[in-house]
Amino acid sequence: MAARSACVWAGLVFEQVGGFFKSGHTNNWAVLVCTSRFWFNYRHIANTLSVYRSVKRLGIPDSQIILMLADDMACNPRNPRPATVFNNANQHINVYGDNVEVDYRGYEVTVENFIRVLTGRLPPSTPRSKRLLTDDRSNVLVYMTGHGGEGFLKFQDAEEISNVELADAFQQMWQKNRYHELLFMIDTCQAVSMYHKFYSPNVIGIGSAQVGEDSLSHHVDPSIGVYIIDRYTYYLLEFLETVTPDSKKTLADLFRVCPKRVCVSTPGVRTDLFTRDPNSVLITDFFGSVRNVEITRQTVTLQRNDTAQTCR
Amino acid sequence: MAAPGEKQAAKSLQDEEEAVTQVYATLGVALVVVVIGVPLWWKTTEVYRASLPYADIGELKGTQVIYKVGVEFVLPVQTQPQDLLDWREQVDQHLDTGTVYSPISPHYDIKVRTTNKEERTVINQQGSMEDLEASLTQLKPPGVGSCTLYLLWTTVYLEASLTQLKPPDVGSCTLYLLWTTVYLEASLTQLKPPDVGSCTLYLLPKDSSLEAQAYIGRHRTAFVKSSGDVSRDVRISAHLVRSYFVNDERLKIAFTSATGAQHDKENIAKEQMRAFKTNMGYEVTFSLLNPDPSVLDVQWDVEAGTASYLNPFLDRLADVAEFKVFSQVLYYVDLTVRPARDERTASYCLTPDQLPHTINPVEAKLGSHVSTYPSVHFLVYVPERGHSPLYIHNEDGMESETNAFFSPRWGGMKIVNVASPPKNASLPHTVTLDLLPVMETFLSHLRLLLGMAQLPPDPWIVVEPADNTAITDWEYDHLLRVRTVENLATATATLASLSQLLGEIGNIVINDDIAWQVYLAVDAIRKAQLLLATGELTAAFQASKEAILSSEKAFFDPSLLELLYFPEDQKFAIYIPLFLPMSVPVLMSLFQAFRWYKKRQQQEGKTNQEKEKEGIKEAQKEETEEDDDSEAEEKKSPKGKKQSRKER
Numbered sequence: 001m002a003a004r005s006a007c008v009w010a011g012l013v014f015e016q017v018g019g020f021f022k023s024g025h026t027n028n029w030a031v032l033v034c035t036s037r038f039w040f041n042y043r044h045i046a047n048t049l050s051v052y053r054s055v056k057r058l059g060i061p062d063s064q065i066i067l068m069l070a071d072d073m074a075c076n077p078r079n080p081r082p083a084t085v086f087n088n089a090n091q092h093i094n095v096y097g098d099n100v101e102v103d104y105r106g107y108e109v110t111v112e113n114f115i116r117v118l119t120g121r122l123p124p125s126t127p128r129s130k131r132l133l134t135d136d137r138s139n140v141l142v143y144m145t146g147h148g149g150e151g152f153l154k155f156q157d158a159e160e161i162s163n164v165e166l167a168d169a170f171q172q173m174w175q176k177n178r179y180h181e182l183l184f185m186i187d188t189c190q191a192v193s194m195y196h197k198f199y200s201p202n203v204i205g206i207g208s209a210q211v212g213e214d215s216l217s218h219h220v221d222p223s224i225g226v227y228i229i230d231r232y233t234y235y236l237l238e239f240l241e242t243v244t245p246d247s248k249k250t251l252a253d254l255f256r257v258c259p260k261r262v263c264v265s266t267p268g269v270r271t272d273l274f275t276r277d278p279n280s281v282l283i284t285d286f287f288g289s290v291r292n293v294e295i296t297r298q299t300v301t302l303q304r305n306d307t308a309q310t311c312r
Numbered sequence: 313m314a315a316p317g318e319k320q321a322a323k324s325l326q327d328e329e330e331a332v333t334q335v336y337a338t339l340g341v342a343l344v345v346v347v348i349g350v351p352l353w354w355k356t357t358e359v360y361r362a363s364l365p366y367a368d369i370g371e372l373k374g375t376q377v378i379y380k381v382g383v384e385f386v387l388p389v390q391t392q393p394q395d396l397l398d399w400r401e402q403v404d405q406h407l408d409t410g411t412v413y414s415p416i417s418p419h420y421d422i423k424v425r426t427t428n429k430e431e432r433t434v435i436n437q438q439g440s441m442e443d444l445e446a447s448l449t450q451l452k453p454p455g456v457g458s459c460t461l462y463l464l465w466t467t468v469y470l471e472a473s474l475t476q477l478k479p480p481d482v483g484s485c486t487l488y489l490l491w492t493t494v495y496l497e498a499s500l501t502q503l504k505p506p507d508v509g510s511c512t513l514y515l516l517p518k519d520s521s522l523e524a525q526a527y528i529g530r531h532r533t534a535f536v537k538s539s540g541d542v543s544r545d546v547r548i549s550a551h552l553v554r555s556y557f558v559n560d561e562r563l564k565i566a567f568t569s570a571t572g573a574q575h576d577k578e579n580i581a582k583e584q585m586r587a588f589k590t591n592m593g594y595e596v597t598f599s600l601l602n603p604d605p606s607v608l609d610v611q612w613d614v615e616a617g618t619a620s621y622l623n624p625f626l627d628r629l630a631d632v633a634e635f636k637v638f639s640q641v642l643y644y645v646d647l648t649v650r651p652a653r654d655e656r657t658a659s660y661c662l663t664p665d666q667l668p669h670t671i672n673p674v675e676a677k678l679g680s681h682v683s684t685y686p687s688v689h690f691l692v693y694v695p696e697r698g699h700s701p702l703y704i705h706n707e708d709g710m711e712s713e714t715n716a717f718f719s720p721r722w723g724g725m726k727i728v729n730v731a732s733p734p735k736n737a738s739l740p741h742t743v744t745l746d747l748l749p750v751m752e753t754f755l756s757h758l759r760l761l762l763g764m765a766q767l768p769p770d771p772w773i774v775v776e777p778a779d780n781t782a783i784t785d786w787e788y789d790h791l792l793r794v795r796t797v798e799n800l801a802t803a804t805a806t807l808a809s810l811s812q813l814l815g816e817i818g819n820i821v822i823n824d825d826i827a828w829q830v831y832l833a834v835d836a837i838r839k840a841q842l843l844l845a846t847g848e849l850t851a852a853f854q855a856s857k858e859a860i861l862s863s864e865k866a867f868f869d870p871s872l873l874e875l876l877y878f879p880e881d882q883k884f885a886i887y888i889p890l891f892l893p894m895s896v897p898v899l900m901s902l903f904q905a906f907r908w909y910k911k912r913q914q915q916e917g918k919t920n921q922e923k924e925k926e927g928i929k930e931a932q933k934e935e936t937e938e939d940d941d942s943e944a945e946e947k948k949s950p951k952g953k954k955q956s957r958k959e960r
Contacts, residue, residue: 026585026721059672063681112873121873128681137585137721151879162879167816175809176867177589245669289675292585293667295706296716297725299752300759300782305620 035146058288586764617747
């Protein structure tokens with residue numbers, strides 16, 4: 001009997017790693033930032049919520065999404081359709097959905113808070129939901145949108161984050177093993193200038209417009225009187241809607257989103273810091289959260305211990 | 313005539329005086345700007361950096377970590393002195409780590425001896441191997457981090473008594489080298505009362521153990537069956553020490569992977585992905601998912617279940633980490649994945665491809681966590697009536713025995729099928745879950761999440777399973793050692809990263825208390841390295857914990873990010889409106905003063921020329937002019953310096 005259980009034990013201990021570990025990450029995180037306020041910037045909220053909707057639908061739980069929204073369009077008095085934010089004048093997709101967890105809102109959306117979230121240098125009192133608790137096996141998606149220029153992105157009309165600052169923040173994350181791979185996506189004017197200064201490994205940069213180009217909005221919704229969404233994110237959402245958690249679409253497909261003829265601006269991609277081939281990297285490695293699993297074959301053997309149960 | 317001349321002289325004197333006052337005023341203002349203004353501005357805008365032990369940090373990074381493991385080989389008393397020496401030599405050879413440099417290296421403190429009288433008494437009188445180990449351990453407590461090998465007889469019944477004899481300390485292990493069965497039989501029959509029943513009892517494990525060459529007990533003891541060939545015995549013993557008790561390869565992997573960013577991350581063994589990195593605590597949540605409570609009222613006494621099955625394990629690890637255990641029951645939570653119907657067995661099944669997608673929809677409902685410790689989730693899913701019984705299929709299409717799966721750094725899920733309510737039963741039908749198999753599964757998962765030893769399979773070595781604590785003493789030692797090494801590597805890497813970042817990024821602030829934490833961390837790392845080298849495992853672990861706490865605090869302290877980044881041109885744009893209005897009059901006056909000075913020099917030169925026209929004086933004048941030039945240059949240079957400073 002002893003020998004038998006010993007073998008069972010050995011079975012557990014000696015269990016081989018199967019082919020279940022399909023990718024090098026074990027968890028996914030998303031940091032989605034809309035940096036501009038005010039009603040006329042409705043489209044930036046819609047952009048961010050579009051990505052939020054997609055990553056949530058593809059499986060990243062709210063506890064692993066840091067959503068920073070500088071304003072609340074859904075409950076704005078000027079919104080003729082309260083508690084909704086649409087991606088389209090025809091009201092195809094309500095990107096606000098029915099369950100939005102905003103972590104940083106209004107005036108909390110500052111450069112300082114954003115950098116603190118990335119680098120983990122938050123005051124001890126910060127609740128868990130406002131922290132980016134990533135580790136060396138986390139794939140992180142950073143999506144930003146707002147008004148930008150060459151080498152900077154404006155936050156709240158008051159301050160701006162520069163590409164150097166962003167690159168330094170990523171480097172600090174890398175140094176402290178805070179990500180495994182990082183996908184940086186930005187929809188703003190001259191967007192690609194934001195990833196030019198990156199120098200940390202395993203980072204992909206995607207921008208909606210080249211330096212010198214404006215990133216344009218898609219269309220006006222007459223009922224709200226302002227532009228409803230930006231072109232790049234509009235087509236990005238259209239593309240992500242076709243992705244399912246078990247989809248085999250790759251990053252290369254993502255790079256082809258919004259070509260110049262529909263986008264007007266020219267989206268840019270930077271992959272020189274990334275080691276894997278984008279053709280073989282699944283979209284869901286960043287936009288979803290498909291966990292690695294392995295079937296348990298053997299367990300430890302415990303002796304039945306009923307005394308404790310009857311005592312209680 | 314004299315009056316206008318006097319007047320003129322008085323006027324020129326007045327002018328002269330005015331000019332002098334002007335010059336002194338200018339110089340005064342310039343002096344204030346240079347002496348007070350510039351340093352004040354410099355001081356108030358500089359990034360505060362307390363001095364850090366950069367050299368020490370660099371040194372720590374290059375220090376080889378050595379851990380001492382005491383190993384004691386105990387041979388039968390009949391062994392010849394020459395054989396003892398032979399043993400010693402060969403053991404040295406096998407446990408020698410070689411000359412190849414490695415950032416982490418074991419140091420084996422080897423002792424070879426024969427059994428003493430007390431041990432012999434115990435070995436001879438005890439009935440079971442377990443008892444034997446216990447009593448031998450009681451007899452002579454081995455030092456922390458050491459182990460003893462007994463070269464004696466055969467297996468199972470020896471271990472426990474040896475342990476009783478000599479309770480092993482944390483981090484030590486004992487290896488008994490077993491002599492041939494023949495010898496054992498002889499000595500056993502000689503020493504034990506001639507009782508037929510007990511004799512059979514000893515002989516049975518001996519026979520069964522003929523297949524295995526070694527037996528590893530629950531404590532820190534192993535028994536090796538001697539083949540009579542010394543080199544072979546030594547090889548097996550060394551293998552036991554290196555691969556099981558110490559597992560130096562795994563320690564090396566843990567160490568290098570924790571060293572961090574600079575290393576090739578893809579080289580990390582996959583098993584490293586399963587386990588969490590070192591943390592001070594974990595939040596363990598048991599969730600019972602009941603998709604249809606109107607039909608099945610599933611009860612579980614999870615409090616009693618954790619008390620009887622989980623707590624012994626957690627208590628054992630109390631020094632390693634803090635565990636917070638929670639439980640919850642979630643109703644109407646369904647797996648969104650549709651299980652396929654298996655007509656053959658009238659059951660439902662989930663394929664391995666579907667499993668990853670079962671976690672996501674449930675995860676959102678598991679609730680948010682309060683602490684910043686990593687959360688470990690264990691889910692028990694009771695399938696609804698329509699999908700019952702539900703089985704997880706292996707890749708080969710067979711039903712999984714455990715009906716459970718594991719997700720690295722997340723937790724696990726187990727599907728528990730309960731009997732469907734009888735036809736006419738009133739609903740909901742109450743069912744109580746048996747928590748023993750549930751806890752068995754989740755304890756196995758927890759072991760993986762915490763990074764318990766993963767050992768290579770070997771049919772020739774019997775490993776005694778742990779008791780209800782689910783962890784053997786030597787596994788605990790190994791865990792402690794891995795954690796210590798990992799903490800050390802992480803803390804060292806954190807400090808190194810910090811000092812590197814301070815070099816790369818100019819606007820990181822280092823306050824005095826952060827510098828203090830860095831010094832604390834450096835000291836703790838040194839202490840832990842020292843303790844590890846002397847084999848004080850528990851103390852080394854505590855020191856490494858301090859090191860990691862201090863270093864993390866230093867790295868992640870909010871005060872490091874007091875300043876945001878401003879590009880140089882922006883700084884210039886800010887300073888120009890401040891400094892330009894102030895600096896223009898100052899610079900103009902300085903220029904005026906310089907011109908006045910130059911003029912006066914020339915005037916003095918003229919009067920000199922008028923007064924003394926000798927050729928010798930000519931040369932003197934030239935000299936003064938030269939002096940003037942050098943003085944003017946001197947005057948210019950601080951101005952230029954100031955301007956360049958302002959541009960910063």
